Amino acid sequence: MTRRVSTRNASVQVWQAYLSNRTKRHRDGRFLVQGVRPITQALANDWPLETLLYRLGGQDLSSWAREVLDTAEVPQVGLVPELMAELGEKAAGVPEIVAVAVSRQPELADYAPGEPGEDAPVVVVFDRPNSPGNLGTLIRSADAFGASGVIVTGHGADQFDPQAVRASTGSLFAVPVLRAPGPGQVLEFRDRQVARGIPTRIVGTDEHAPSTIYDHDFTEATILVVGNETSGMSAAWAEACDDLVTIPMGGTASSLGAPSAGAISLYEIARQRRTFAR
Numbered sequence: 001m002t003r004r005v006s007t008r009n010a011s012v013q014v015w016q017a018y019l020s021n022r023t024k025r026h027r028d029g030r031f032l033v034q035g036v037r038p039i040t041q042a043l044a045n046d047w048p049l050e051t052l053l054y055r056l057g058g059q060d061l062s063s064w065a066r067e068v069l070d071t072a073e074v075p076q077v078g079l080v081p082e083l084m085a086e087l088g089e090k091a092a093g094v095p096e097i098v099a100v101a102v103s104r105q106p107e108l109a110d111y112a113p114g115e116p117g118e119d120a121p122v123v124v125v126f127d128r129p130n131s132p133g134n135l136g137t138l139i140r141s142a143d144a145f146g147a148s149g150v151i152v153t154g155h156g157a158d159q160f161d162p163q164a165v166r167a168s169t170g171s172l173f174a175v176p177v178l179r180a181p182g183p184g185q186v187l188e189f190r191d192r193q194v195a196r197g198i199p200t201r202i203v204g205t206d207e208h209a210p211s212t213i214y215d216h217d218f219t220e221a222t223i224l225v226v227g228n229e230t231s232g233m234s235a236a237w238a239e240a241c242d243d244l245v246t247i248p249m250g251g252t253a254s255s256l257g258a259p260s261a262g263a264i265s266l267y268e269i270a271r272q273r274r275t276f277a278r
Contacts, residue, residue, distance in 0.1 A: 055079065140167065
């Protein structure tokens with residue numbers, strides 16, 4: 001199914017709303033995917049796509065774009081370059097393809113990573129992230145270092161915001177991202193994991209923690225908590241954690257950004273477990 005659009009019709013206006021209107025994305029259960037790698041990852045991970053928007057005009061499409069359009073069994077809409085530029089939000093150049101994707105919202109109550117006696121899953125919690133870009137970056141790190149999933153707690157940034165999707169470079173489609181109101185639901189998740197036979201500890205990163213990250217044993221299943229970018233670890237989360245660890249720093253910086261702290265912590269977990277062979 002292919003059609004061509006040259007005017008800012010009702011469908012185009014809806015797609016444009018997905019760029020900045022979180023309420024509209026949530027209500028429709030749709031969001032936009034921009035960029036070669038995110039679109040490729042969405043297709044590779046069988047993420048449900050509603051429409052592929054592609055650039056009309058005299059410019060030839062790349063071999064990647066032609067292959068996607070020829071092989072993906074997804075309805076296609078051709079847009080004039082001016083409309084594609086608006087949906088792509090690219091400062092330089094007009095995107096070849098933008099995908100309209102269906103939101104997946106897995107429930108934490110149904111989430112059960114790992115198998116008893118076989119592995120020790122790592123799950124990352126990001127508490128009330130301010131920035132969609134930071135959230136996407138942490139999702140990317142979680143994917144890179146083998147985490148089983150990411151839980152966003154509180155009223156934080158939307159993982160389906162275009163900035164988050166781009167910053168994840170497609171990892172959003174490979175790692176489950178769940179939402180929870182706060183520590184209580186994560187504690188219940190931890191207790192369910194323990195009841196399944198997967199001993200699990202909740203470990204928070206905090207600059208005032210009594211022990212350093214490399215002195216902590218991360219070989220058991222771990223829920224790693226990264227605090228808010230502005231206010232850090234909340235009192236409620238500090239109380240919920242079984243352990244608090246700090247990342248030693250030099251120089252004049254007072255703290256690390258949340259995505260950096262998360263990435264360093266995930267690397268240390270992978271290092272201790274020797275997750276990746278040389």
